[in-house]
Amino acid sequence: MPESPKMIGRVTRCSTRGFVGAMQISENALPVFGSLCQAEAQGGRSYVVGLVYDISITDDQFARQLAALDEVPQEQIADGQLNRQVPVEFSALAVGFHDDDGFHQSLPPQPPLTLASVFSMVPNDAVDFTSELHFLQMILNAPQLPVDELLATSLRLSAQARPEEERERFLLQAGREVARLLAQDLTRLENILRGLRAKE
Amino acid sequence: MGIHLPSLLPQMQEIGQALYERSLQVSAMIPKATNALHSTAELDHSELQSRIKKAGNRWPGAIPTEEALNLTFPPPTAPQSLHVxxxxxxxxxxxxxxxxxxxxxxxxxxxVSHGSGKAPTIEHESRLFFELEDLYDEADHPVQNAYVNLRRDVAEMKTLAERAETLAGEQTLAILDNSLLLWMALQTGGSISRETDRTLQQYLKLLDRLRSTKTGLAGFIDRPRSVSVLALIHLAGLPDDQINQETLRLTPFRGLTDRAIFTKLLPPGHRSALFISASPLNRDFRTAGHEVHFFYLNTDAKGTVVRVEIPSWVAQDPELLNRVHAGILKDCQTTGGFPYTLVRAHELAVIPPQERAAFEDMLQRTLLGHDLRPTQSQKALTKQLTGQRKQHRL
Structure with a gap:
């Protein structure tokens, strides 16, 4: 049975270049750095494809007080993780969108709206989306992001979404595309390729 | 303009000096008051009761119980599993x-189900009151803030009763962040006395429900300013023939609080003896079988002394009394002597300014949707305008 997308949060602020979502803390539902997600846009007629590049959990005085104790009862840890309205945010870079014609690797025509549902992308869709690699340029162009780590992690996760026998071929193809894009910057290229190899 | 700080500078010096001198005076009174407590404890119980009777119905003191006044009680063992x-x-x-x-x-x-390892269950309930009978009293006057406080207190107790009923038969402690006595019932100005009385009766029925679930019920009062035990000590020290309203008022312990003497007396985790509140309001509670008792409790190693109020059916049941004593201590372990459940209940209940603004915005849009033109008074509008003025930071 194909895996159904898991809702991971709702959009709290957005632009065509990306969006920020908030959610309840639950380790199972927590998105992963470098993973793909989708947010509803245009009244449900399209989905913006995002690449998660940051997950942040803001602290507060009460959490700090409890954290400083030698021992915190399990009930209070569970309360802090599941009940308290601690602001947990994830940020995603827009790397494409999906409409009636399928996936496109360019900025979406409209951003998702506030409180739009954000879903993790199921492996089949991730394979479909990453069958083209134009989105790598969008990652490399993103300012002030941990671009090299993001790119390497994203490609590794995309490889894992594929059947085992296809993974190496995908990574080789992606490595070649990265080499083409970073032909003028061999230091970064080496860094990314090392990242791709590290956890193969 | 806000506070004119330069004009307050001389008074700042005065307040600092005055509070310093008062703290010296209070410190000097504590040994005297503590000795007086020990002397009072040695008095014959019936003699003390006879003096209390002489002090009259309006005497605001603490009525002793069978427990010796100066005894302290160590923390009992907390139950393995306890719902708070x-x-x-x-x-x-x-x-x-x-x-x-x-x-x-x-x-x-x-x-919070202590010992379960599970996340607590939380609930919020918001209710809007807008019907004419909610907003105007029997004399057609707009309701006062004290009446809103009264209804809030009843709503808090109703929540405790409802949640306790879902846990009936299990070891449960219910804590209210307030006095159990419905003080607001005395402060509504009498203008809605029938309604106030009806509300008080509702509140007492909620206590009936809590009693039937065998829940350990407690009102938790942090940093109490009460002087009722000091009033008892003062009364005990007066010559029998000199007990009258004037001598009762002339206490040598002015400025001191019960908390100050119990901070000296109670080791960490210990509770004081039980007392009964002599408040006139307690008569209604006694009639209904819920006479409010209280004790002081040192909730942590730093010497945080709080006042804990319990109804008579908790005070007279050793198992429930121990559950309240041990349960509060357990619930205070990680939060500096104040119960974790109350920290979180407050966090859930509080209305932050941005949420209030969002609610008011929603209300205005609803009114507009019904062809009403909501307008604030000119006073409110001008306050908003002047409040937005940017000021230089100090």
């Missing part, structure tokens, strides 16, 4: 300058 329920409330008061005349009560509650 906390409830707290907040409100938006009625404001004649606002776009609509209403008030809102918001209740937050939590059940």
């Amino acid at each position: 329920i906390g409830a707290d409330g907040s409100q938006i008061y009625p404001d004649r300058h606002a776009a609509a005349f209403y008030y809102l009560i918001n209740i937050g509650s939590i059940v």
Whole structure:
């Protein structure tokens, strides 16, 4: 049975270049750095494809007080993780969108709206989306992001979404595309390729 | 302009000096008051009761129970598994300058099941009051803030009762972040006395429900300013023939609180003897079988002494009394001597300014949707305009 997308949060602020979502803390539902997600846009007629590049959990005085104790009862840890309205945010870079014609690797025509549902992308869709690699340029162009780590992690996760026998071929193809894009910057290229190899 | 700080500078010196001198005076009184407590404890119980009778119905002291006044009681063993329920409330008061005349009560509650390892269950309940009978008293006067407080207190107790009923038969402690005595019932000005009395009866029925679930019920009062035990000590020291309203008022312990003497007396985790509140309001509670007793409790190693109020059916049941004593200590372990459940209940109940603004915005849009033109009073509008003025930071 194909895996159904898991809702991971709702959009709290957005632009065509990306969006920020908030959610309840639950380790199972927590998105992963470098993973793909989708947010509803245009009244449900399209989905913006995002690449998660940051997950942040803001602290507060009460959490700090409890954290400083030698021992915190399990009930209070569970309360802090599941009940308290601690602001947990994830940020995603827009790397494409999906409409009636399928996936496109360019900025979406409209951003998702506030409180739009954000879903993790199921492996089949991730394979479909990453069958083209134009989105790598969008990652490399993103300012002030941990671009090299993001790119390497994203490609590794995309490889894992594929059947085992296809993974190496995908990574080789992606490595070649990265080499083409970073032909003028061999230091970064080496860094990314090392990242791709590290956890193969 | 806000506070004119330069004009307050001389008074700053005065307040600092005055508070310093008062702290010296209070410190000097503590040994005297503590000795007086020990002397009072040696008095014959019937003699003390006879003096209390002489002091009259309006005497605001503490009535001793069978426990010796100066005894302290070590922490009992806490049950392995214990449900602790906390409830707290907040409100938006009625404001004649606002776009609509209403008030809102918001209740937050939590059940922490100690020993379960599970996440607590939390609930919020918000209710808007806008019907004419909610907003005007029997004499057609707009309701006062004290009446809103009264209804909030009842809503808090109702939440405790409802949540306790879902846990009937299990070891449960319910903590209210307030006195159990419905003090607000005395402060509503009498203008809605029938309604106040009806509300008090509702409250007492909620206590009946809690009693039937065998829940350990406690009102938790942090940093109490009460002087009722000191009033008892003063009364005990007066010559029998000199007990009258004037001598009762002339206490040598002015400025001191019960908390100060019990901070000296109670080791960490210990509770004081039980006392009964002599408040006139307690008569209604006694008639209904819920006479309010209290004790002081040192809730942590730093010497945080709080006042804990319990109904008579808890005071007279050793198992329930121990559950309250041990349960509060357990619930205070990680939060500096204040119960975790109340910290969280408050957090759930409080209405932050941005949420209040969002609610008022929603209300205005609703009114517009019904062809009403909500307008604030000119006073409220001008306050908003002047409040937005940017000022230089100090």
